[in-house]
Amino acid sequence: MEKMIVTEYGRPIMMQKVKEFTQRTMFLADERVIPYAVFALLVSGELVNVGNFDDLDTAEISQIILDIFTEDKKAVFDVNLEVFGIKKFLEMLRYVSADSETLYQTLVSDLKRQLKSGELDVSFT
Secondary structure (H helix, E strand, C coil): CCCEEECCCCCEEEHHHEEEEEEEEEECCCCCEEEEEEEEEECCCCEEEEEEECCHHHHHHHHHHHHHHHHCCCCEEECCHHHHCHHHHHHHHHHHCCCCHHHHHHHHHHHHHHHHHCCCCCCCC
């Protein structure tokens, strides 16, 4: 089986066709804005929406996890953050650090660093 991701909307994308993952603000026709959308830029030049997020931290963590998956042995990755508990985890961090935005940012920054460095194992095997 070829390695692929499944977008938040159920579209399968073969990883060998992905050039890179990127974030963009997405403006919708009804004047709504999705501030942090993650896209896959395909080798063909097509930009595919992988998922939409309400905050930068969730979008960045999603992108880090997609990069980890790219190097992992698992064949299919479903970009559904509810399954992995990322949204709930960030909500919990925000709750426990409610009195200090600085503490929240420190905790999230440390989480991102641990994910990028491999200190926090999120193997998909």
